[in-house]
Amino acid sequence: MKISVRLFLSVLVFGVFSNAFGQNIPPLPASLQALHPENILPSASVKAFDFRDKNKATSPASFSAKDDHKGLPIFTAEVFKATAAHADIQTTWTCNGPIKKGDVLLVRFAMRAVYAKQESGEAIVSLFFQEKNGDRLVNIQLGTGQEWKVFDVPFKVNNDKEAGESEITLTFGQLAQKVQIADIQVLNFGQKATMAQLPITKFTYAGREENALWRNEALQRIDEIRTAPLIIKIKDAKGKAVNKVTVKAKLIDPEFIFGTAVATRYLTKEMIPNSKEYREHISELFNAITIGNGLKWLLWINPEQRKATKEVIDWIVDHNFRLRGHNLVWPGKKFTPPFYSDQPNFGPGFSDSITNHIQDIVSYCKGKVYGCDVINELLHERDYFDVMPRTQAIEWFKQAKRIDPKALLFINEYSMLNGIGSPQNIKSYIDTIKALRKAGAPVEAVGVQGHVGRQPRNPDQVITDLDLFKPLGLPVHITEFDVNTPDEQLQADYTRDFLIACYSHPMVTGFTMWGYWEGDHWKPDAAMYRKDWTPKPNAAVWREWVLNKWRTAITETTKADGSINKRGHLGKYEITITDGKKTKKTIYQLSKSSKPASIQF
Numbered sequence: 001m002k003i004s005v006r007l008f009l010s011v012l013v014f015g016v017f018s019n020a021f022g023q024n025i026p027p028l029p030a031s032l033q034a035l036h037p038e039n040i041l042p043s044a045s046v047k048a049f050d051f052r053d054k055n056k057a058t059s060p061a062s063f064s065a066k067d068d069h070k071g072l073p074i075f076t077a078e079v080f081k082a083t084a085a086h087a088d089i090q091t092t093w094t095c096n097g098p099i100k101k102g103d104v105l106l107v108r109f110a111m112r113a114v115y116a117k118q119e120s121g122e123a124i125v126s127l128f129f130q131e132k133n134g135d136r137l138v139n140i141q142l143g144t145g146q147e148w149k150v151f152d153v154p155f156k157v158n159n160d161k162e163a164g165e166s167e168i169t170l171t172f173g174q175l176a177q178k179v180q181i182a183d184i185q186v187l188n189f190g191q192k193a194t195m196a197q198l199p200i201t202k203f204t205y206a207g208r209e210e211n212a213l214w215r216n217e218a219l220q221r222i223d224e225i226r227t228a229p230l231i232i233k234i235k236d237a238k239g240k241a242v243n244k245v246t247v248k249a250k251l252i253d254p255e256f257i258f259g260t261a262v263a264t265r266y267l268t269k270e271m272i273p274n275s276k277e278y279r280e281h282i283s284e285l286f287n288a289i290t291i292g293n294g295l296k297w298l299l300w301i302n303p304e305q306r307k308a309t310k311e312v313i314d315w316i317v318d319h320n321f322r323l324r325g326h327n328l329v330w331p332g333k334k335f336t337p338p339f340y341s342d343q344p345n346f347g348p349g350f351s352d353s354i355t356n357h358i359q360d361i362v363s364y365c366k367g368k369v370y371g372c373d374v375i376n377e378l379l380h381e382r383d384y385f386d387v388m389p390r391t392q393a394i395e396w397f398k399q400a401k402r403i404d405p406k407a408l409l410f411i412n413e414y415s416m417l418n419g420i421g422s423p424q425n426i427k428s429y430i431d432t433i434k435a436l437r438k439a440g441a442p443v444e445a446v447g448v449q450g451h452v453g454r455q456p457r458n459p460d461q462v463i464t465d466l467d468l469f470k471p472l473g474l475p476v477h478i479t480e481f482d483v484n485t486p487d488e489q490l491q492a493d494y495t496r497d498f499l500i501a502c503y504s505h506p507m508v509t510g511f512t513m514w515g516y517w518e519g520d521h522w523k524p525d526a527a528m529y530r531k532d533w534t535p536k537p538n539a540a541v542w543r544e545w546v547l548n549k550w551r552t553a554i555t556e557t558t559k560a561d562g563s564i565n566k567r568g569h570l571g572k573y574e575i576t577i578t579d580g581k582k583t584k585k586t587i588y589q590l591s592k593s594s595k596p597a598s599i600q601f
Helices: 213-226 275-286 303-318 348-366 392-403 423-439 459-467 489-502 537-548
Strands: 050-053 064-068 073-079 089-094 106-118 123-131 135-146 148-157 166-171 177-188 227-235 247-255 258-261 288-291 322-323 368-374 406-415 445-452 476-483 508-513 553-557 562-570 570-580 583-590 597-600
Touching: 050 213, 050 392, 064 303, 073 089, 089 106, 106 123, 106 135, 106 553, 123 148, 123 177, 177 303, 213 459, 213 489, 227 508, 227 570, 227 583, 247 562, 275 537, 288 303, 288 459, 288 583, 322 348, 348 368, 348 392, 392 406, 392 423, 406 423, 406 476, 423 459, 423 489, 445 489, 459 489, 489 508, 489 537, 553 562, 570 597, 583 597
Parallel strands: 227 597, 258 288, 258 508, 288 322, 322 368, 368 406, 406 445, 445 476, 476 508
Antiparallel strands: 050 089, 064 073, 073 177, 089 166, 106 148, 106 177, 123 135, 123 166, 227 562, 247 553, 247 570, 570 583
């Protein structure tokens, strides 16, 4: 029986180590050790490997091995340029022990990311165990952050194989990353153990438990900072209190931004398959929209794409969504129109072309956006500053503010709130923002991407990470959230807890899902709805918290003094009053400083 990828990617961290990996992997339980499994990996594994690199001619990767001071084999793989396929860069060990049909094996090793150039900061390694010229028994993708983590992967063998007829492979190619792997073992228990007896790595996070203290405290903060007294007073034309009328108050537009990124093709005038469902779900689930790609330079200069994006902006405005602009400048060569990126140093007039692009985008979006990412991923994408001074970034912000004084100007960045390196990355980000503001750049809001991999960060650490932004005194938006894992329950639980952590933090004023439908999502496993529009557990979480618990809806009967006194989440309310004969509706904005709603009926 082949072992599926999904079987192993539900996840409990079996062990976590310091970055200086100075100890062996925790031993197996005594009951398993007593079975004396055979390690069929070559004893000289630091030498007996085959490294293959399809980048060898252009941007060679590296793979090195050594024994640490305790004799623990440690391997380091570094990929400088991502390849088309993960297996284009791989390391293989040929197993030197025989295996028989029905044998139960366990792959064990520890791994950590030194760095990984993707938004979650998580290194991705695929593990194969295969019979040479036969079945692939394990095909599993594993993710890890900067903390050492132990992986236990059990599987069962399909066929008899002699020594040298099976192999284990690790692949690294589709991500620029540096990964360390320690003490890899392939333990053959024969048929003395069952799959159920062997450990299996499952990802989880501290604070997931039902009555976690951090969550109880966060929910209390939410009540304090996101709600206010909802006082409604009903009077007649003479100012006399109206008793025993029914009052319904429904929050129709939260003050807090709950948004999503969208694909333009489902929102243009041309209705294509899935357009209807796509629009209906957006209208039901969100109050704000980010156009995922349409405003980026590469697409905006294409006349057809620009026309489609303008149609989508019209749809967004007509349907009363708040629109977030993304982005004006993404200073990496790969995000630049080929006319410039193909020239040495981007060619003459490059700086002016950026200025002209900002002028075009901001002028068109003026009055339509509540805010805009002026610069995206400045800490990671710096190609432009090889040919122009960094002070140019200040001018981009100033230019955008001159054109649209009312738009909130953001800087946007990743590798925060999702790993052990988050505090240091936040420090670098804050230092950059302070330097820009000190030099006169009107950076008015902080965009923090929230891309999460298979190992989520503990929610209480997310909260302390967000605390680091307090000295800036600027609003923080979670601009691009997703949890990329096939473990749907872990995904749902962490979506809940990350939402609670962020909504409970006074610095955070917005939260944007980076897409929501599997049929058009950059990380399909991260979506809330499957291709056939059936909801996943994380969609149920969004509904429970964003559309139910945090979307106040009350039905009450006025007291003798004509009043209703409840608490409600901040935002725009539709209030409906009826006495069974006549009905009146009115709109009311609830804020921390609101006066009671006084309505004549």
